[in-house]
Amino acid sequence: MHGLGTAAALPRGSIASLEARLATFFRAAGIEAMLAGALPFDRSADDCLWQARRVVRTAPPKQGMPCAATDAAWQLSHAPDAAGYEAAVRRALDLMAAEAGTAGGLEKIVLSRSLVTTAERDIDVAALFRRLAADPAATAFLVPLPERGGVPRVMAGATPELLVAKAGRRVSSHPLAGSARRRADLAEDAAVAARLAASDKDRQEHGIVAEFILDTLAPFCRRLFRPQGMALASTATMWHLGTRIEGELKDPEVPAAVLAAALHPTPAVCGVPREKAARHIGSLEGYARDFYAGAVGWCDGRGDGAWYVTIRCAEISGRQARLYAGAGIVPGSDPRAEAEETAAKYAALLTALGIPPLGEERS
Template identity: 55%
Template sequence: MESRVAEFWGAPDLSVQIGGGASERHEAAAPKDDMDWAFGLSTPELRLFTTGLKQRLTPGPAATLGARVRRFFSDLPVAPETDEPSPRLLVGALPFDRNADDCLFLPERAANRIWDMSSTASRPAIRALMPEPSRAAYEAAVTQALEAMRASQGGAEPVDKVVLSRSLKVQGDGAIDPFALWRDLKADPTAARFLTPLGEGAGGAMRRLVGATPELLASKRGPAVFSHPLAGSARRSTDVVQDEAAAQDLLASDKDRREHALVVEAIMDLLAPYCSDLRAPPGPALVSTRTMWHLGTRIEGRLHRPDETSAAELAALLHPTPAVCGSPRDRAAEMIHALEGYDRGFYAGAVGWTNAFGDGAWYISLRCAETCGDQARLYAGAGIVEGSDPAAEADETSGKFQAVLRALGVDEASV
């Protein structure tokens, strides 16, 4: 795919095939320190690979992200023409909690691909799968959420939706290679694969977030802005007839369409003050991954002041959407904190990039795992609205675990 280097290197007068000819000189294995800070984002439209750490963006909360990004690029010196240019873009991850610190950085160099000798290694055997919370505890939390939502309906700020997640701790008999996991997530070509470093974890090992998400939070190219929220899901079947029935049942489901409408309405309301033109189709369409059906709506707009609004600022504005948090956002976040019992970290946050011109793309970090040494933690969630069934919501989260479990070499697991 041909694309302006402005979207990658920050130079508006050249073109490059992203991932195909950006940097043939890095075909050999990069030094370990460079691979510690390797970043990858591969979508049907774009491949972006970088290695090395040149400079960290000062960490901070979502409310200050736009200002911090503008200041970072305004202070960034222009490299001498004789130097090998570094990509003039920030890559990294936003956490779920709007008040927690993000992890964005200026990479050292563009890479032709994420390449490491370990990515050719066989997977370690998985010794244990440990749900946290347990399935029973998760179903109990869904019941509590439904009761709290009903009790809120007579108040000043009723809660219409809350997204409850659970995690699955995975123990390997050796190091879990994040590059091999990245490689094996390629089995779902419709998803956006991502790999991003999060800093050192226990024992000095690098923590990384690796996944294959189906959901675009926000992208910006010039004045054009896009979002493609997904809400309302059903597990796919290997039986063609049952799979089609599941898709049509989802499309006809009043509960799932109400859940989806809450997400679309919230995103449209947030984007409206920034856009001169904003539109979405009247109803959702079916979106499929290898393991799940989703209801999706593509939202498109044109910004009033594109030079003053970056992709990072748009991501911070929208995040977290009702697709991963609930509605209204602050009340739903309070319920999540009270009921889930663990810190989501960067799960249901966002992974992406933005450049000095403000263009970029951010994807919600779903269908993912945080890896560190011989352990990984997988995450999955489900939207809870009136009419939700606790057992069905637990089944949905189990289905969402399967993409990463398969990439880890675990066949269909009941968790």
């Protein structure tokens, strides 16, 4: 689905005012109108939603486009590097250990890092989007963001994680947590998947997310269930543990964006307890996530829509792309393994940009 042009912008505001702003907008625009855009990671920050002049429904390309750039055309800068990220993970583990067994203690936190890439010329975001859309297991997106310092910017990515979709009374979600890098060798790849499926640490991490989704959606639903339970899911570059959740809403008119606002941010990108994890993320990561780990999607005047977690993404501005990747930290997490997981999660964006996947970051 492509929204072309901007007919109107929803007045910006935080999640707290989203439902009221949506109601005002659709009363004036009608049920056929559609809003699309992005919610930021920080629930108190302003969102970015707009009405497209024209909506085009198109199928993704069957194969990727060749990548024109090479690693020689780019400058790369880690923020932080692997050693710095591992240090942040150790600090998070210390926090969890200190609060273990206490009411409201930190149980899980998702820590991210970023990779800033600079090209010799402006990045072709349309070509980047087409390459990202080649993976049928992910949903590609290209969302214009508010200008920063008068400079245009967009968020581009290919997310495998459905936050929430709603059609009439039907509601669904597909949370992912617990990940491993895929391998080119089929036998090695199968072994990686089997280890992930059997990993107590990853199953615990995933269970926290799935239960949060179920608990948050339950007040909205007359029925809510997991058809298959926890199962493996994959993209072209990563294995994940996923749980498909389906339900029937009590009120068919509750907007998809309101459901997304209730769920966001899930423990897949934040942690448990949510507010405490969000505070620690700000101090441990050392940068503002802005729209990374937020949500991208659309909703219409009937309340239907679909929202996806803003991961496997990059903020693009001119010649620069800032890639983001995160990993869930729970007691028992290994700092080096978590750093390697974040590096692996850059792969889809790096490949689409024409940059070889990262190798060993240590000297």
